[in-house]
Amino acid sequence: MRKVYMDYAATTYVKNEVLEEMMPYFTEKFGNPSSFYSISRETKIALDKARNRVAKALNCLSSEVYFTGGGSEADNWAIKGIASANKEKGNHIITTKIEHHAVLHTCEFLEKHGFEVTYLNVDKEGFVNLEELKNSITDKTILVSIMFANNEIGTIQPIKEIGSICREKGVIFHTDAVQALGNVKIDVQDMNIDLLSLAGHKIYGPKGVGALYIRKGIKIDNLIHGGGQERARRAGTENTASIVGLGKAVELAMENLEEHSKHLVKLRDKLIDGLLKIPNTKLNGPIGDRRLPGNVNVVFEYVKGDSIILNLDFAGICASSGSACTSGSLNPSHVLLAIGLPKASAEGSLRLTLGDDSTEEDVDIVLEVLPPIIERIRGASSP
Numbered sequence: 001m002r003k004v005y006m007d008y009a010a011t012t013y014v015k016n017e018v019l020e021e022m023m024p025y026f027t028e029k030f031g032n033p034s035s036f037y038s039i040s041r042e043t044k045i046a047l048d049k050a051r052n053r054v055a056k057a058l059n060c061l062s063s064e065v066y067f068t069g070g071g072s073e074a075d076n077w078a079i080k081g082i083a084s085a086n087k088e089k090g091n092h093i094i095t096t097k098i099e100h101h102a103v104l105h106t107c108e109f110l111e112k113h114g115f116e117v118t119y120l121n122v123d124k125e126g127f128v129n130l131e132e133l134k135n136s137i138t139d140k141t142i143l144v145s146i147m148f149a150n151n152e153i154g155t156i157q158p159i160k161e162i163g164s165i166c167r168e169k170g171v172i173f174h175t176d177a178v179q180a181l182g183n184v185k186i187d188v189q190d191m192n193i194d195l196l197s198l199a200g201h202k203i204y205g206p207k208g209v210g211a212l213y214i215r216k217g218i219k220i221d222n223l224i225h226g227g228g229q230e231r232a233r234r235a236g237t238e239n240t241a242s243i244v245g246l247g248k249a250v251e252l253a254m255e256n257l258e259e260h261s262k263h264l265v266k267l268r269d270k271l272i273d274g275l276l277k278i279p280n281t282k283l284n285g286p287i288g289d290r291r292l293p294g295n296v297n298v299v300f301e302y303v304k305g306d307s308i309i310l311n312l313d314f315a316g317i318c319a320s321s322g323s324a325c326t327s328g329s330l331n332p333s334h335v336l337l338a339i340g341l342p343k344a345s346a347e348g349s350l351r352l353t354l355g356d357d358s359t360e361e362d363v364d365i366v367l368e369v370l371p372p373i374i375e376r377i378r379g380a381s382s383p
């Protein structure tokens, strides 16, 4: 059976060029970058190279890039670090109802420790209302955290506009760009971004490695205390091989950005058109260039997402009913509820996300296999 992988938003494989650059750092180039002999200098130089590659992709200084243990850690650091370092100024944080749990659960944690959080609504397509954002900022607001692109429904926020609102009001702006990187152009200068999170395993790099961009001069406390690594801001011996892999993956993502998104958009729109031919099917999220190139999310009325995923798995197709973090639990996706879907509809959602290796044939297979599955499930559940 031909396997079709359509869950690239959950994670990607590691590209061969990335793995090749990583390999020596497990074996002969194993030196601790903090030591003072030649094999350590080698690893130190490799870290600098990775940092430069990330900086170039974001248009920031390499001294503003800090490597972390993934996207979740970068989000946690940004939010907790800003909160604790700026609590004299205020205790108010603004975010949205459709953030990744790495942001939402961090905010909920801070609420238990005296912070106040505003969770902005989004419209039917998942967009933040800029007026609502402006009106929510008070003298006590110390941070706005709004994701660049949503992992479930693909909505790309007007980040530049959000950035200028925050800059005008003198509020620090963090964005989770884990899904945006490699799919959308990012420029932290032009977009007035103060902090930005990214992760390796969503862009054909390794898992468990990411980075946080922190604009020079931003007041932030450390999350991981210990040694002097990452300019004494993120302790722990560097995950050298993975950082090298992240750097290479970021570089490739930048080189391939246009070709990659064009390829995905073509497949995405073909898949969307085909899926919407199934009766009682609706698209979640926007269309066109305000949607992530590889993201498809639909709701099949009168169907439960879990049974679709299982049936697709039997047919060799890997898909998701929302974000990987919520699958397995019975709660409907917080993102789908925030865009106004009733609970029952949100349970019948399907996310298919495309990647570099996706083909027209993959799309054809899904469009052939899925309609009878939906029909069968609906038939079985009708009275």
Ligand SMILES: *Cc1c(COP(=O)(O)O)cnc(C)c1O
Residues within 6 Å of the ligand: 009, 069, 070, 071, 072, 073, 075, 100, 102, 147, 149, 150, 151, 176, 177, 178, 179, 199, 200, 201, 202, 208, 209, 210
């Ligand atoms: C995957 C993801 C994360 C978490 O990144 P990890 O590296 O898995 O910790 C955070 N935010 C978004 C939008 C993501 O898609």
